[in-house]
Amino acid sequence: MSADNCGSCVVNAELARMGVNVDKVDRVVALAGNPNTGKSTLFNALTGLKQHTGNWPGKTVTRAEGGFEFASVRYKLVDLPGTYSLLSASHDEEIARDFLLFGQPDATIVVIDATAIERNLNLVLQVLEITSRVVIAVNLMDEAKRKNIDVDVRSLSRDLGVPAVGIVARTGEGIHALLEAVGGVASGETHTTPLRVKGTPEFHRAISELVPLIESLAPGVPNARWIAIRLLDGDAEVEQALSSGRLVELAAAQQQAAQRFSGKIALQGAQ
Amino acid sequence: MASPTAADVLHRAAELRGTLTAQFRDETVKSIYAEAERVARRASHQTGSARYDFDQRIDRLVTSPIFGLPIMALMLATVFWLTVAGANVPSAMLANFFFWIEGHGAALFDSFGAPWWVTGFLWHGVYRGLAWVISVMLPPMAIFFPLFTILEDLGYLPRVAFNLDFLFRRAGAHGKQALTMAMGFGCNAAGVIATRVIDSPRERLVAILTNNFVPCNGRFPTLIMIATIFVGPLVPAAVASLAAAGAVVGVVIIGVIFTLAVSWGLSRTVLKGEASAFTLELPPYRRPGVMRILYTSLIDRTLFVLWRAILTAAPAGAVIWILANINIADISIARHIANGLNPLGHAIGLDGVVLLAYIIAIPANEIVVPTLLMVYMGTGMMTDVTSIEDVTNLLINQEGWTLLTAVNLMLFSLLHNPCATTIITIYKETLSIKWTTIGTLLPLGLAFLVTFIVASLW
Numbered sequence A: 001m002s003a004d005n006c007g008s009c010v011v012n013a014e015l016a017r018m019g020v021n022v023d024k025v026d027r028v029v030a031l032a033g034n035p036n037t038g039k040s041t042l043f044n045a046l047t048g049l050k051q052h053t054g055n056w057p058g059k060t061v062t063r064a065e066g067g068f069e070f071a072s073v074r075y076k077l078v079d080l081p082g083t084y085s086l087l088s089a090s091h092d093e094e095i096a097r098d099f100l101l102f103g104q105p106d107a108t109i110v111v112i113d114a115t116a117i118e119r120n121l122n123l124v125l126q127v128l129e130i131t132s133r134v135v136i137a138v139n140l141m142d143e144a145k146r147k148n149i150d151v152d153v154r155s156l157s158r159d160l161g162v163p164a165v166g167i168v169a170r171t172g173e174g175i176h177a178l179l180e181a182v183g184g185v186a187s188g189e190t191h192t193t194p195l196r197v198k199g200t201p202e203f204h205r206a207i208s209e210l211v212p213l214i215e216s217l218a219p220g221v222p223n224a225r226w227i228a229i230r231l232l233d234g235d236a237e238v239e240q241a242l243s244s245g246r247l248v249e250l251a252a253a254q255q256q257a258a259q260r261f262s263g264k265i266a267l268q269g270a271q
Numbered sequence B: 001m002a003s004p005t006a007a008d009v010l011h012r013a014a015e016l017r018g019t020l021t022a023q024f025r026d027e028t029v030k031s032i033y034a035e036a037e038r039v040a041r042r043a044s045h046q047t048g049s050a051r052y053d054f055d056q057r058i059d060r061l062v063t064s065p066i067f068g069l070p071i072m073a074l075m076l077a078t079v080f081w082l083t084v085a086g087a088n089v090p091s092a093m094l095a096n097f098f099f100w101i102e103g104h105g106a107a108l109f110d111s112f113g114a115p116w117w118v119t120g121f122l123w124h125g126v127y128r129g130l131a132w133v134i135s136v137m138l139p140p141m142a143i144f145f146p147l148f149t150i151l152e153d154l155g156y157l158p159r160v161a162f163n164l165d166f167l168f169r170r171a172g173a174h175g176k177q178a179l180t181m182a183m184g185f186g187c188n189a190a191g192v193i194a195t196r197v198i199d200s201p202r203e204r205l206v207a208i209l210t211n212n213f214v215p216c217n218g219r220f221p222t223l224i225m226i227a228t229i230f231v232g233p234l235v236p237a238a239v240a241s242l243a244a245a246g247a248v249v250g251v252v253i254i255g256v257i258f259t260l261a262v263s264w265g266l267s268r269t270v271l272k273g274e275a276s277a278f279t280l281e282l283p284p285y286r287r288p289g290v291m292r293i294l295y296t297s298l299i300d301r302t303l304f305v306l307w308r309a310i311l312t313a314a315p316a317g318a319v320i321w322i323l324a325n326i327n328i329a330d331i332s333i334a335r336h337i338a339n340g341l342n343p344l345g346h347a348i349g350l351d352g353v354v355l356l357a358y359i360i361a362i363p364a365n366e367i368v369v370p371t372l373l374m375v376y377m378g379t380g381m382m383t384d385v386t387s388i389e390d391v392t393n394l395l396i397n398q399e400g401w402t403l404l405t406a407v408n409l410m411l412f413s414l415l416h417n418p419c420a421t422t423i424i425t426i427y428k429e430t431l432s433i434k435w436t437t438i439g440t441l442l443p444l445g446l447a448f449l450v451t452f453i454v455a456s457l458w
Helices: A006-014 A039-047 A091-103 A117-130 A141-146 A153-160 A175-187 A201-217 A224-233 A236-243 A246-252 A254-268 B006-019 B024-043 B052-062 B068-112 B116-154 B157-170 B177-186 B188-197 B201-213 B220-234 B237-268 B290-325 B333-347 B352-360 B365-379 B388-398 B403-415 B420-430 B433-457
Strands: A015-019 A027-033 A064-070 A073-079 A107-113 A134-139 A149-151 A164-166 B044-046
Touching: A015 A039, A015 A175, A027 A039, A027 A091, A027 A117, A027 A175, A039 A064, A039 A073, A039 A107, A039 A175, A064 A175, A073 A175, A091 A117, A107 A117, A107 A175, A117 A134, A117 A153, A117 A224, A117 B024, A134 A153, A134 A175, A141 A149, A153 A164, A153 B024, A164 A175, A201 A224, A201 B006, A224 A236, A224 B006, A236 A246, A236 B006, B024 B044, B052 B068, B052 B157, B068 B116, B068 B157, B068 B220, B068 B237, B116 B177, B116 B220, B116 B290, B116 B365, B157 B177, B157 B237, B177 B188, B177 B201, B177 B237, B188 B201, B188 B420, B201 B237, B201 B403, B201 B420, B201 B433, B220 B237, B220 B365, B220 B388, B220 B403, B237 B403, B237 B433, B290 B333, B290 B352, B290 B365, B333 B352, B333 B365, B352 B365, B352 B403, B365 B388, B403 B433, B420 B433
Parallel strands: A027 A073, A027 A107, A107 A134, A134 A164
Antiparallel strands: A015 A064, A064 A073, A149 B044
């Protein structure tokens, strides 16, 4: 990149891009976000890969994987397709949701557009329902500045209960701080208290009854609450995963499962 | 407590679902939106005046119902004009250079006393095929791809999809098909893969089957050359390249019309259904990154496509040389085959050699022009073609090409079956022999039909 500034000088000192070499990784990090927020740009900046980036939404059709090393920890980075939500059943949303749910990444970076915080938060809140190990990367801070939008990253972090870091993926600004936050969340050193949307009292009662049932059916399952919500919504695929025992299997052998799913993903990702 | 079975959990969940209001899902979504709004209002403030106006003002112009489409056509014409006008000189220089090497290489072989067929096969077959492909294709690609990538990086492509959406919707196709169509300008195989952005299987299939109707990079050199030779001279020399670019734009527009018409036909017959709704975000205009554009357009696109052309041009050059130089009853094999194809060729305003060229070029359309020239040269008096004037001479004076031949060759090039790579890609994406066959034969049939009608009406 021609527009390097000192933000990335620091990054270059500690960040080792590993390209497609993702053997023997210590942690898995997922990259989620709305379409056209710069996920692929961030992916390329971190891994040193040249995934095609283009200024049009929906360009990353399947996922890409790459590796990087930061502060002596090796990470595998999985670039998920950009989606506006995880609720409706488009193919992209399914891929993204399945990975967050069953791939069980150690941390998830949700990239949001600093110039359109509100619209981007819809996805963030849905991701927080699934996993608490989230770091928000507020990208395009330079564009927000140009448009005279003042973004209070600390307020965002406080309200959402997870770390939030302002970055400019194209120049590398803020990436060092982002990776430190990711390291903290992925290792479990940073405690997060994700904001969860409150529902009606009936909804609460139903959830609190279902969660223990699901937990005793599949001990160790990490996102019983989310599964309960999907069951209440009548999500056929989650019902299927539960009755076929896939969910139980996954909970029993998390490590194996993560590998198997990323294997399946690699196949689909052969662009 | 005994641990519950999956059936127990599902049963209980169904019961509990009954206790919730029917609008439970809507309520959840609504509360997510409300929460997002609350958090966003605290975290982000508009200070001073919004600078949205600049982007918006441009958008109002380029996506306007009146100016949107003309601006698009104008941009396309500019890109092609820069390509046509800019590629001529470097193409001629490359050709001169490569054919200079060919002459010396062949002379060197002769001085060693190499048999004529070794020299012919290697230098006038394999090498000449390569030289033609590189000198005809490299300069236009090295101009066209960076320009196209700039438009992509600026954020113009989603505006194209926006402008064309109403047409695709009326054709029963998905609005994002405009995006996959635009990718097809680079390479139809890439365009077919890009249809993954379309969720509905029906609309995706429509997009796959019609992607071929936009000319890919491998076909542009043919179109540009024919337009330069036949359309250019119709107007004063000063505007010749402009007229040639206009003709290429005309062909592209015809391609878009066929895309829409065939999509419409498919949506009313074998792939019945309505167009589904989708949201398309118009991203802000961004300053294109120079290094990224050069990398994407030159390494990812230009060299990739050129390498593929080279891989097919070398063996094709060898095959053409053999066909054009081995005689049976004093006539070359190529001429025998071409004579056999002549009745069919003449019926559609072309000739047997053109059809033969298209058969040999199934692996890659890039080699149509070199094949044509080689077969013509191997059968006629003219044995050396080293400049565009020579090509003009060969086609018009020796082979009797007319404007009809030129028009029909362009139409045939636009409509005929996809190249082998694209056919394989269609199979990989659909996993259906039926749709792959349709995707191959439908365009081919259409190409014959359209050129036949034009030849009959001429």
